[in-house]
Amino acid sequence: MRRLLIWLPLALFLGFFALFASGLFKPDDRVITSKLIGQALPAFTLPAAASDRPALASTQLADGKPRLLNIFASWCIPCAAEAPQLMALKLAGVEIDAIAIRDARLDVDAFLARNGNPYSRIGLDARSGVQIALGSSGVPETFVIDGKGRIAYQHIGDIRADDVPMLLQRLKDAQ
Amino acid sequence: MIAEAGLAALWFAAVLALLQLFLVGMGLAGGKGEVLGAVRPVAILQGVLTAGAFVALISLFLRSDMSVLLVATNSHSAKPWLYKFAGTWGNHEGSMLLWVTVMGVAGAAVALFERALKRDAHMATLGAQAAISLGFYAFLLFSSNPFARISPAPADGQGLNPLLQDPGLAFHPPTLYLGYVGLSVAFSFAVGSLLTRQVDAAFARAMRPWVLAAWIMLTLGITAGSYWAYYELGWGGWWFWDPVENASLMPWLAATALLHSVTVLATRDALRAWTVMLAVVAFSMSMVGTFLVRSGILTSVHAFAVDPERGSFILALLALYIGGALALFGWRIGTVREGAPFELVSRETFLVVNNLLLSVILGLVLIGTLYPLMTEAFGHKVSVGAPYFDRIAGPIALILLIVMAAGPLTRWRRDQARAVAGRMLIPAGVALAAVVLVGALAWGRIGLLPYCGLVVALAVGVGSLAPLWKRNLRRTPLFTYGMVIAHLGCAVSLAGMACDSAFTIEKLVAARPGDTIETAGWTLRFQRILPLAGDNWTALQADVIAERNGRAVVIHPQSRFFASPPTTTTEAALLTRWNGQLYVVLGQEADAGRWQMRIWWKPFVTLIWLGGIMIALGGLLALIGRERRGWLMKWRARRAMA
Numbered sequence: 001m002r003r004l005l006i007w008l009p010l011a012l013f014l015g016f017f018a019l020f021a022s023g024l025f026k027p028d029d030r031v032i033t034s035k036l037i038g039q040a041l042p043a044f045t046l047p048a049a050a051s052d053r054p055a056l057a058s059t060q061l062a063d064g065k066p067r068l069l070n071i072f073a074s075w076c077i078p079c080a081a082e083a084p085q086l087m088a089l090k091l092a093g094v095e096i097d098a099i100a101i102r103d104a105r106l107d108v109d110a111f112l113a114r115n116g117n118p119y120s121r122i123g124l125d126a127r128s129g130v131q132i133a134l135g136s137s138g139v140p141e142t143f144v145i146d147g148k149g150r151i152a153y154q155h156i157g158d159i160r161a162d163d164v165p166m167l168l169q170r171l172k173d174a175q
Numbered sequence: 176m177i178a179e180a181g182l183a184a185l186w187f188a189a190v191l192a193l194l195q196l197f198l199v200g201m202g203l204a205g206g207k208g209e210v211l212g213a214v215r216p217v218a219i220l221q222g223v224l225t226a227g228a229f230v231a232l233i234s235l236f237l238r239s240d241m242s243v244l245l246v247a248t249n250s251h252s253a254k255p256w257l258y259k260f261a262g263t264w265g266n267h268e269g270s271m272l273l274w275v276t277v278m279g280v281a282g283a284a285v286a287l288f289e290r291a292l293k294r295d296a297h298m299a300t301l302g303a304q305a306a307i308s309l310g311f312y313a314f315l316l317f318s319s320n321p322f323a324r325i326s327p328a329p330a331d332g333q334g335l336n337p338l339l340q341d342p343g344l345a346f347h348p349p350t351l352y353l354g355y356v357g358l359s360v361a362f363s364f365a366v367g368s369l370l371t372r373q374v375d376a377a378f379a380r381a382m383r384p385w386v387l388a389a390w391i392m393l394t395l396g397i398t399a400g401s402y403w404a405y406y407e408l409g410w411g412g413w414w415f416w417d418p419v420e421n422a423s424l425m426p427w428l429a430a431t432a433l434l435h436s437v438t439v440l441a442t443r444d445a446l447r448a449w450t451v452m453l454a455v456v457a458f459s460m461s462m463v464g465t466f467l468v469r470s471g472i473l474t475s476v477h478a479f480a481v482d483p484e485r486g487s488f489i490l491a492l493l494a495l496y497i498g499g500a501l502a503l504f505g506w507r508i509g510t511v512r513e514g515a516p517f518e519l520v521s522r523e524t525f526l527v528v529n530n531l532l533l534s535v536i537l538g539l540v541l542i543g544t545l546y547p548l549m550t551e552a553f554g555h556k557v558s559v560g561a562p563y564f565d566r567i568a569g570p571i572a573l574i575l576l577i578v579m580a581a582g583p584l585t586r587w588r589r590d591q592a593r594a595v596a597g598r599m600l601i602p603a604g605v606a607l608a609a610v611v612l613v614g615a616l617a618w619g620r621i622g623l624l625p626y627c628g629l630v631v632a633l634a635v636g637v638g639s640l641a642p643l644w645k646r647n648l649r650r651t652p653l654f655t656y657g658m659v660i661a662h663l664g665c666a667v668s669l670a671g672m673a674c675d676s677a678f679t680i681e682k683l684v685a686a687r688p689g690d691t692i693e694t695a696g697w698t699l700r701f702q703r704i705l706p707l708a709g710d711n712w713t714a715l716q717a718d719v720i721a722e723r724n725g726r727a728v729v730i731h732p733q734s735r736f737f738a739s740p741p742t743t744t745t746e747a748a749l750l751t752r753w754n755g756q757l758y759v760v761l762g763q764e765a766d767a768g769r770w771q772m773r774i775w776w777k778p779f780v781t782l783i784w785l786g787g788i789m790i791a792l793g794g795l796l797a798l799i800g801r802e803r804r805g806w807l808m809k810w811r812a813r814r815a816m817a
Contacts, residue, residue, distance in 0.1 A: 006508055009452065010501035013459075016545070017498070020490055023548045075683060075771050077763065107685055132562075 046123025056123030062149025181231030199302030222283025357389025398787030422464025628673030653800030661793025668786025
């Protein structure tokens with residue numbers, strides 16, 4: 001027993017060494033895929049974030065129709081930049097719900113008045129709790145949710161004009 | 176000329192390290208004892224040379240000598256002199272030179288001042304120190320030469336990362352490095368004692384001041400780094416569980432455990448193998464930390480040198496030194512006799528529990544930090560965030576603090592459980608009162624962990640003062656005061672952390688000049704935005720009048736733009752009051768005339784760093800107290816002989 005304990009640290013270190021070495025020589029891969037793809041959305045119920053849109057709960061996102069769930073904030077500049085793309089998606093018939101992160105109702109109202117409002121429902125996530133549960137690390141991010149309320153795709157960062165066809169295809173695939 | 180002199184000094188020092196290793200080998204293993212006399216002067220000269228090389232690099236930075244590649248890529252002539260100075264170690268090569276310098280100077284100090292060890296163990300220690308230094312000299316000279324020239328010399332440099340242009344950061348890395356590399360001395364002691372088979376109380380007494388000194392520096396370095404991140408990064412947080420923060424925390428955890436186990440070994444001659452193991456682990460953690468940062472294997476805000484070639488070099492050094500020391504441990508520790516036994520109810524037991532808990536936290540932090548690497552090896556990508564660390568390390572740390580308060584109330588070797596319980600009556604009463612009081616004030620409004628944190632902080636705060644209870648305060652030794660202050664510091668720091676996470680009020684607004692914002696009892700009147708120019712930056716600065724209880728102060732949150740390299744930093748405005756800090760960050764212009772502003776009121780947050788300073792101060796008192804006692808005893812013995 002004692003003999004085993006004496007050599008245990010060295011054995012552990014050799015394990016770490018192998019790990020380091022493998023990590024060091026592996027080619028860098030910076031594409032991040034969420035672990036939550038294919039999983040059901042975490043359960044949440046959020047209060048309304050804007051004056052003229054209803055609140056949002058996870059149960060409402062499983063009504064059989066694929067949709068987008070956009071994570072945004074009124075204080076976020078790229079969110080304003082992606083607003084025209086969201087509008088284009090809305091005009092293409094996509095239903096878009098949203099979660100406003102660390103926001104206030106007045107600010108959200110002002111943001112929507114300025115940038116347009118493509119959203120059906122907007123939930124307020126005042127402490128980023130739902131955002132973290134979704135595996136989202138910043139704003140803006142956009143999730144494709146299939147009809148059963150499962151996450152089909154996660155888009156990190158703002159939606160550029162050339163991302164729109166890709167998102168439409170993802171929504172179609174999620175049928 | 177200065178650059179060439181610095182490089183020459185470095186080469187010369189490396190040769191001396193080789194000579195030092197050779198002399199020790201010849202003297203101890205080759206049976207030529209007479210050559211050992213030369214080891215000390217060689218070690219001292221080596222220290223002087225590394226210091227000389229470092230001074231040479233500093234002077235190159237101060238003169239903005241752009242013909243040196245490192246200066247050209249990391250400095251700029253328009254920078255204030257303090258940041259030219261600090262720029263010396265704000266980059267990969269310079270910080271590795273700092274590392275080697277501290278190592279050389281520490282080796283010289285061991286050669287000069289170490290008197291308690293027997294000659295063979297002392298020489299073996301110096302041999303081990305030379306062996307470690309050699310690897311890092313090679314690393315510096317072959318893959319990270321700080322003195323390389325560039326031709327033709329550019330007209331001006333590229334500048335230092337503006338985030339690093341801050342007085343706090345000028346001194347954070349050197350302090351931390353003194354701690355990291357100071358632990359190399361403990362490592363060398365451990366290797367020396369294993370080689371000469373002298374693991375006993377005398378070895379522990381000789382090693383203790385070095386461990387203490389390194390630990391004090393680590394404590395200060397971590398405290399300073401945490402405060403810097405808090406006010407400079409503008410996120411309002413004080414610890415982010417960033418891989419590099421963890422890299423400084425892990426050696427600290429190991430050194431804290433070592434500090435306590437070395438005391439057990441020095442006083443009671445127990446925990447021999449464990450202490451040697453910890454000494455190896457502590458410095459190994461420093462090296463692993465450096466590896467994590469320098470290799471870029473874990474991406475982090477600190478990674479200013481993402482370079483697989485350097486990474487493989489450091490990996491080879493790690494394998495050589497850590498693997499070698501652990502193999503030596505396995506080979507030799509079987510021949511070390513078991514230490515003195517102790518009973519279950521004794522201070523030794525509490526210190527063992529403390530050591531185990533520290534080790535568990537260390538293990539969890541290590542696993543959390545390396546987790547992305549581990550899962551990636553199996554084809555997944557998972558990153559571990561602050562919630563993991565908070566949830567898993569937090570509760571264990573609370574138990575650790577309770578044990579910390581109980582330990583000093585227990586006698587060495589053997590104690591009565593009933594008597595120990597009696598001594599803990601008052602802290603336990605305080606704990607009970609705190610449960611009720613904090614519960615009545617804040618139940619339901621704060622999380623369980625902050626709640627427990629507040630209770631434990633109050634109880635441990637009182638409990639850590641208990642060792643002074645019924646004692647003659649003037650005859651209490653200085654190192655006991657040191658312990659009390661350090662333990663109290665832990666409670667104070669915990670209180671700050673718990674208050675911050677329980678009671679912080681955050682507000683995010685988009686305000687127009689002229690607007691008034693109310694939050695947490697403060698009234699903030701946003702007056703105007705003005706442009707401002709500094710030495711090497713321009714800024715937009717807000718004038719905000721902060722008013723509470725009828726007294727108003729003007730504060731100036733800034734958004735700063737640096738031209739070289741082009742970067743924006745936030746300069747938070749901090750207003751410190753006895754019961755907390757107001758923290759205001761100016762963000763970007765949201766739309767015409769409205770500015771984003773983040774406002775935090777953080778009750779008692781400053782206690783976090785006050786506690787850190789108290790912990791370091793306690794260590795300093797313990798160091799002075801122990802050294803003075805040793806010196807007095809020697810002096811008395813000499814007088815008795817005369």
